[in-house]
Amino acid sequence: MGWKTLDDMDLNGKRVLVRVDINVPVADGKVTDDTRIQRITPTVRDILAAGGRPILLAHFGRPGGERKAELSLQQLVPALEAAFDCPVMFAADCVGAGAAAAAEALKEGEVLLLENTRFHAAETKNDADLAAGMAALGDIYCNDAFSAAHRAHASTEALARLLPACAGRLMQAELQALEAALAKPERPVTAVVGGAKVSTKLDLLSNLIEKVDHLVIGGGMANTFLLAQGHAIGSSLAEASLTDTASEILTKAKAAGCEIILPSDLVVARKFEANAPHEVLPADACPDDAMILDAGPASVTRIAEVFANSKTLIWNGPLGAFEMEPFDAATNAAALKAAELTRAGTLISVAGGGDTVAALNASGAAADFSYISTAGGAFLEWMEGKTLPGVAALEQ
Incomplete structure (x- = not known):
């Protein structure tokens, strides 16, 4: 096991950029199956309990580098608040001045959700500049999206190399289970x-x-x-x-x-x-x-x-x-x-x-x-x- 977990990080007072998979089915603006949201909840709650401030990075659908209202992550905020049992703020971009202001204003006990990473075409190109813009928003990087780990994208690969990095609870469980099944x-x-x-x-x-x-x-x-x-x-x-x-x-x-x-x-x-x-x-x-x-x-x-x-x-x-x-x-x-x-x-x-x-x-x-x-x-x-x-x- 060459990777760290949340237990290896000092999270108190830190802004933690958490890459998650919340690519959930939505109908009429409401989440119809929150399984993926439930599976990231332990990570978010553990960060909050340790005094950290979770900032969620995620993709949603395939917008192809364009802003599409129907693929905005903002519609997931009610489902996230219900799962996390805490306020979830929203920023209309995953980089830039607005996102930076939202990250700076984030209070203890709150979660910040950033807008769809794939609204930027540079995301799927593993762009270093986009990753640097994301890294500027946090102190620690936590990847809890094993389902996206086979993609070398800015939010899954380049970003992990710019901040102290660890696996979230879901990623940790996936890796431990697979190592037990195939590695040893x-x-x-x-x-x-x-x-x-x-x-x-x-x-x-x-x-x-x-x-x-x-x-x-x-x-x-x-x-x-x-x-x-x-x-x-x-x-x-x-x-x-x-x-x-x-x-x-x-x-x-x-x-x-x-x-x-x-x-x-x-x-x-x-x-x-x-x-x-x-x-x-x-x-x-x-x-x-x-x-x-x-x-x-x-x-x-x-x-x-x-x-x-x-x-x-x-x-x-x-x-x-x-x-x-x-x-x-x-x-x-x-x-x-x-x-x-x-x-x-x-x-x-x-x-x-x-x-x-x-x-x-x-x-x-x-x-x-x-x-x-x-x-x-x-x-x-x-x-x-x-x-x-x-x-x-x-x-x-």
Whole structure:
């Protein structure tokens, strides 16, 4: 761990620039899901409790360097005040005289929210001058936006190098969970990788086969591997052009001592719709006019056995078409098994990615996982073994 936390900083009387992710859904000017706001609340409250004065930096939507009223962060002030239980001031820019005056006027027990960083085109260019303008507003930099840590932007990378820097509580939790899962995990380690396309997760698969003991592949991705093994997959979603790549991954995994687990039985249907007539067939018996929509019960039994013999689990992506009953069965059953083992204290379970979070929430298993990351792209890039600029900057 080469980065500092809030516990390592003297916050009393200091203005703390906190990079957060409050890119929340809004309808008619009101926040409809405040999950991301709730997740940064511990950081803000801890800074306030230590006598610090939090100044929030955040992006909202994709304004492309232009000021757009509908993407102003000002509309989030009521939701932030409700979550933090304190006054939240607002400045109409994230740099300049107005922002400086607001930062100077900030009182103990108050929070200042600066306007959307992406109203400046220089933000996404990691511009040094913009970062310097932000740095002038504070004494300490705290990054609590792991979800934006894979972007080298002015507020996530350049700014971190200009002030004493640390990780916020959410960033700290993300990094500790991921380090426990991949950097120094308890073995055996199992990874579940699902989703539609192999092409979007080639780097992930290549990295994982060198680091995990078992790799469960599900979803549309599994179909490409079944095709590579010579199995008919009917009209199933697959990437026929990547069968050679899939074969190479299987070969490399064997050489690395990583067992790849593909479905041994399948749930197939003729229509891609909820409750479509379906049947369970062996993995090599998909009819030409059918499509694979889930892994079968024998596959789930095997996955459960692997989980039971593992110490660490990393999960990214569903095992089937989890949005539709009954093709959510494999994902739900596997998730509930992981949750059961985690509750029992025999498994460390870390999951992340948009579809993954939705699937685990739908299964009812999410609350029992050791950690669930809402970071999406940053979570994926970390699993791919890539250096995240926002994290690397904290380690300087």
